Amino acid sequence: MAATYEPIATTTLLSTALGYTFSSIPNTYTDLVLIVQGSTVVSAGDSITLQFNDDTTSNYSTTGLYGTGSSAASYRESNTFTQTGRISTTQSTSIINIMNYTNGSTYKTVLARGNAPDSLVITQVSLWRKTEAITKIKIANQNNVVFSIGTTFTLYGIKAA
Amino acid sequence: MATTYTLIASNTVGSGGASSIDFSSIPNTYTDLKLVYSLRGTGATTSMSALVSFNGATTNRTWKVLYGQGSSAASTSGSDTYFSEPPAASATSNTFGNGELYIPNYAGSSYKSANSDSVGENNATTAYQELFAILWSSTAAINQLTISLASGNLAQYSTAYLYGIKNS
């Protein structure tokens, strides 16, 4: 029996890098789960951004809910990039669910949890306004600065019956 | 191919309650840990702070939480081992919290960051929904997890399940 929850690919940065790209993502799963753990050089913290299938246009938007440690707030941005998770100079963790990623009839919605302990605790929902199946994910950050050595990017697939 | 999502161990609190739940000798053969928990306290309050220590350490910990408590949203932070706010004896009977704590690269040599997503419930206005950002500033591999409450004991039928997630 095929496994329900499987790793697709993983990488650990051996040198600093602006991000990482997963290509040739198989279309045999239902949802994707992306785990990003590591740090960057932006001390105030930064949003992790995703681009799908080399779409560099403004076909993305995000609604977020976050806590700073002293206040709770919500924000949204339209016609921009996705903001999925959070990273900062201390060890940070983001769990990003890309739901129904092969559906050829709907846009793609992403559900994310981000944890940058010296920055924000955050959850976001993001939209990519394309109906094509996702085959490529480019991971970067909003300020386009490097991720630190040791940052890991891991992609899992979840397969529904 | 190795199994990706594996139960490492489980605990159920028996009659009389327990002061803590402990997972010891956690193997270092997985990539991430996922602790799934359903807790209730015995103290005479509506809810109680739950704590989780790594390797018995209670220092070098920081956390931030975004939470709702039934009427407003807020955020706070601290430096103890707080990670959840389950119901306790003054909450609706037979009612337990529901949460998960995800720790990536728990056996690696970097500091350990974790997400805890936790809800309590209660047949009243006040119950907590919480999203935590947790940091343990230690390069040690995690080989022990211990859950306890800030006051009182864990009630009978409280449960915790530790899963290993493997990235290859």
Next chain:
Amino acid sequence: MLNSLVSVLQGGAGAAATAYESIATVTASGGETSLTFSSIPSTYTHLQLRFSALEAAGNNITMQFNNDNANNYVYHYLVGTGSAAYAGSVTATNKVVIEGQYNGTVGTYPNVGIVDILDYTNTSKNKTVRSLSGGDNNSTTGEISLNSGLWLNTASISTIKVLASASFDAGSSFALYGIKGA
């Protein structure tokens, strides 16, 4: 003296069995006001429901168990709309909310969510639901929320009904997974 519990570690040689398995998927053909998972096996410890749903703007998605549609439910929510962060509660109601408000245009803007129900067969515990869900439509509002729900019943869950406050559009998909705890 109350003693701490020490875990019982899984032992044995050989590859461990996966703890996470797919149970069933239900997909709307369009126009349904609810979708149901019946005869849920009792062989797991936890359930996870992952969904991608389409319905008319302003509607929500709720859940009932074992065909109980009486006022035996409570729910709480923590919500961000893009302009406000707030929380609230509803008691003595006939369902729990798992997704607060659909914001998109039917057909293309899915609202998604991940719903966890722990210890669903434990007959000593009321059933507590946790749901992280949301949707965005590239407009002035979106919604992201952490919801909790309580079914005031200790019965083992054998049926889950997911309800649309209006109706589900074709392609709305709900996938149920079982997670083993022993």
